[in-house]
């Protein structure tokens with residue numbers, strides 16, 4: 001399939017958009033682009049070893065498609081990797097969400113965009129579909145297989161009795177036999193990619209697996225369940241600090257994962273001299289949580305997070321005497337005891 005290259009006709013518009021994104025409106029723009037339907041529980045850890053341009057939201061879209069059609073998430077992801085798709089290009093990113101390089105017309109497209117692509121015989125300008133979400137992009141891919149010539153080959157594929165999803169290797173062979181690709185080695189190529197990148201792991205995910213992966217005993221999930229011990233409490237009076245400790249400290253080895261205590265929008269993911277690498281999440285209704293002293297942060301300002309989504313790893317950056325997570329809860333700007341929410 002064509003490897004997508006630079007934007008031709010829309011380049012100028014995107015350039016202006018990019019400059020705007022640098023401005024103060026960046027947070028608002030990102031949160032409006034990443035609507036609630038783009039939230040995901042696919043964590044960065046699950047994407048270890050995959051090409052950089054594959055995002056948790058793309059994997060989530062593939063799994064959502066699988067839950068509707070039964071077509072294995074590993075096959076669509078394997079094809080994306082094998083063919084390069086629209087990987088990392090403007091077309092694959094919001095607001096276009098066309099991570100499969102699908103040309104218009106496509107099932108469920110919400111618009112079109114004209115871009116330059118490189119085909120085997122030279123450079124051509126083509127009209128691609130745009131989608132409202134990665135799930136819609138994946139559903140457009142899946143729609144083909146609900147119709148001739150594919151449907152009769154697909155429906156006889158064995159299904160996993162536990163999940164109801166089609167067997168991935170049988171599925172790729174079925175659509176190849178129906179004419180999806182002319183390369184005689186296509187089936188083996190996709191199987192190799194699914195094996196090398198461990199894409200099969202995504203086929204067994206049930207809706208329950210995608211629910212919050214870490215749970216506490218109250219409204220919030222614990223932000224550091226793998227801590228060694230709680231080294232300090234809210235309100236503790238310490239000589240180097242005015243007005244008492246504003247949060248809880250969880251001592252843990254460097255690299256221990258930290259999680260969003262609740263769903264929300266990341267408002268800060270960056271550096272502070274006192275808080276080190278810190279993350280601030282706005283949960284709405286005046287409720288904000290702060291996570292300090294990370295060795296590493298895996299979220300960016302403006303993105304939506306789900307409750308229990310990994311946000312970083314414990315460290316000792318900023319004003320800190322040892323590896324720990326400082327977890328602070330604020331209601332209308334006032335630090336409150338996190339125990340009210342845990």
Ligand SMILES: [Zn+2]
Pocket residue numbers: 232245247248249325326327
């Ligand atoms: Zn602290």
